[in-house]
Amino acid sequence: MSPIPQNCQGRDTPSTAGRNWIRHLGHVLDYVLLTGIAFVFLFPIVFMVISSFKPSTVIFRDVRSLDAFLPTTFTLENYDRVFARTNFARFMFNSAVISTVTVLLSLIVNSMAAYALARLRWRGQALVLTIIIALLTVPFEAIAIPLLFLVNRLFWPVLAVDGGNLTISMQESWLNTLHVQIVPFVADAFSIFLFYQFFLDIPRELDEAALVDGASPFLIYWRLIVPLSRPVFATVAILQFLFRWNDYLWPAISVQSEKARPLTVGIATFFGQNTDWGQILAYASMITVPVLIVFLLFQRGFIRSIASSGLKG
Amino acid sequence: MAKSSPRRSDAIYGWLMGAPAFLGVFTFIILPFIIAIALSLTNARLISPTAPEFVGLGNYDRLLSVTILRLNPLRDEASGRLLRDSEGKLEFPRSRSILRSEERYEGFFEWFTVDIGDKRYVIAAKDPVFMRSLRNNLFFASVVVPLQSSLALALALLVNQRIRGARLFRTIYFSPVVTSITVMSVVWIFLYNKDAGLINQFVNCISAGQLGSVNWLGDVRSAMWAIIILSIWHAAGFQMVIFLAGLQSIPEILYEAASIDGANARQRFWYVTLPGLRNTSVFVVIITTIFSFRLFTQVRIMTQGGPRDNATSSVVFHAVEEGFRAGHVGYGSAISVVFFLIVLCISLIQRFALRNSGGE
Known part of the structure; x- marks a missing residue:
């Protein structure tokens, strides 16, 4: 066995000292470059958050110097004004409900479908799988307009207590509701696909052992497959949450009223009616910072999940 | 017997467990897609008192039609010399008047123009x-x-x-x-x-x-x-x-x-x-x-x-x-x-x- 060359170089020769020096310089330059790029990626976010605590006059004064990135003054005035002038809490509530309910339903619905596709044998299975995979290429933008046409003609049951009697009436059109932002996004071809791939890799012997014990397919799914599949559940949850929380196109066309408005449409509207940048940046910070904190806490899961979403499209 | 019974339950469970997702995917992805193709052949409006009319490929024709017009520079009617503007550039007739007057250019609007030599080419589209x-x-x-x-x-x-x-x-x-x-x-x-x-x-x-x-x-x-x-x-x-x-x-x-x-x-x-x-x-x-x-x-x-x-x-x-x-x-x-x-x-x-x- 020949030793690897770099390991047998002498350590104390002058030429190595020179090389070390170059290596150190290289390291320093590396860090300068890494930090410079980090500044480029961070400055809009840092500027947004820092400025949200300054009155607009101070923001406009500070942009002339590096003060733009320093907390030269601190006031919560902008945040107060946002809450006073808009229904911010309502929009935040809407966004939270839309995102969480979609995530929860989609974890159940899509994982069950993927289980049926990956682990059970039934007629039409191959065809359904082919269709699901084909649908991965359909971007939402391609169906947004006809979907709008469709949901405007759908009915939604409304329960009401009328003189002691429980009555169900049908409300026409899904526009301007929370469910129009939830129901169409629960079943998701990409989530099914992610679950499907994960379930395929779980050894089949486990199912068969459970089958011998008399467990039904649903019980196997619930007791065996779900507990083994935590990572893929996390991935789907993170992706669905981000897609819903950050979505703008769909609520912008399907929701006009304040009642069901989410934060993204909220800030777009607020920006359209407002020229006070301190308040706009406070609004922007309140949408962005919670997600950034969750990201920093679970960054490994986030990055892995989003990298896997590269398969989409 | 032992082999067929799990299969039958497989089929039932397969469809039952898949049903919510398959129904959702069909209603909110496949159906809109079919609706998109159907609607694209009509003049449907989002809110309209009248029923949509079938217009065939009319929408696609409007979307994708492109044509090229060649314009000759304007000449002085008396001397026959080419007219130039204050910067010395050749003057051309307005494309809009030609697009409006000739029947074969009906529905076309100027997209952009290219001047080659002493000719001007107008690229016109029905939806610029x-x-x-x-x-x-x-x-x-x-x-x-x-x-x-x-x-x-x-x-x-x-x-x-x-x-x-x-x-x-x-x-x-x-x-x-x-x-x-x-x-x-x-x-x-x-x-x-x-x-x-x-x-x-x-x-x-x-x-x-x-x-x-x-x-x-x-x-x-x-x-x-x-x-x-x-x-x-x-x-x-x-x-x-x-x-x-x-x-x-x-x-x-x-x-x-x-x-x-x-x-x-x-x-x-x-x-x-x-x-x-x-x-x-x-x-x-x-x-x-x-x-x-x-x-x-x-x-x-x-x-x-x-x-x-x-x-x-x-x-x-x-x-x-x-x-x-x-x-x-x-x-x-x-x-x-x-x-x-x-x-x-x-x-x-x-x-x-x-x-x-x-x-x-």
Whole structure:
């Protein structure tokens, strides 16, 4: 066995000292470059958050110097004004409900479908799988307009207590509701696909052992497959949450009223009616910072999940 | 008996457990897709008292028709000499009067003109806004795809080094990806402000005041670039992590073997890293291209397709303007179908490119 060359170089020769020096310089330059790029990626976010605590006059004064990135003054005035002038809490509530309910339903619905596709044998299975995979290429933008046409003609049951009697009436059109932002996004071809791939890799012997014990397919799914599949559940949850929380196109066309408005449409509207940048940046910070904190806490899961979403499209 | 009974229960459970998802996928993806094709053949409106009428391929004709007109320069009627304007340029008849007067040009509007020699060619389309939007998407893709992909590769190589803090830098570069592009579009409007925006402050600082303040979003020449810069900033970290996954899948032993053979760092990059990233690169290029064609939010928030002459309009933006704002669902659906076909072509190219590499 020949030793690897770099390991047998002498350590104390002058030429190595020179090389070390170059290596150190290289390291320093590396860090300068890494930090410079980090500044480029961070400055809009840092500027947004820092400025949200300054009155607009101070923001406009500070942009002339590096003060733009320093907390030269601190006031919560902008945040107060946002809450006073808009229904911010309502929009935040809407966004939270839309995102969480979609995530929860989609974890159940899509994982069950993927289980049926990956682990059970039934007629039409191959065809359904082919269709699901084909649908991965359909971007939402391609169906947004006809979907709008469709949901405007759908009915939604409304329960009401009328003189002691429980009555169900049908409300026409899904526009301007929370469910129009939830129901169409629960079943998701990409989530099914992610679950499907994960379930395929779980050894089949486990199912068969459970089958011998008399467990039904649903019980196997619930007791065996779900507990083994935590990572893929996390991935789907993170992706669905981000897609819903950050979505703008769909609520912008399907929701006009304040009642069901989410934060993204909220800030777009607020920006359209407002020229006070301190308040706009406070609004922007309140949408962005919670997600950034969750990201920093679970960054490994986030990055892995989003990298896997590269398969989409 | 023992073999068939689990199968029968498989079938029942298979359909039962799959039903909610299959029903959802059918109702909210497949059905709208079928509706899109059906509506695109009609003049349907979002809210209309009258039933939609079948118009055949009329919407597609309007969307895709392009024609070329050749104009001769104007001559002085008495002397027959060519007329020139105050700058000495040839004068031409107005294209609009010709497009309006001749029947074969009915429905056409000027898109752009090209002067070749002493002739002027007018390229006219039935929907110049769509053509302009398509051109904008192509321009956007032609800048963003190479720039963002190579930037993402460079970032991935930087943070893939075994140095202290690499993970921190990876997290920082990735953080814009989890922010909402809607919010960031609003924030960047301020950054792009002509007088108070930080971008112009940097430009002034770097160029020592030599470059004047750019009116980023208010100037037709820079508005698309402003959207491009924001888009790259927002998404580069995403492609970076895909490249990182690709880098980490290259077996370490290949690098060791190359080192033993005396390859230096540059040679290892060219002969080990790049070939190892071939599939990842195809993949990144394709998804970045598809993302480029899905451009919508930045345009809607920052420029509304402007500042003028539809300088930043995109295909999806035009579809929403027509199908939603103007309520022309039929026409908007036709744009959606064409948009889907574009994305489908890009996906098929990806499949073809990846299949070819598999055979090597």
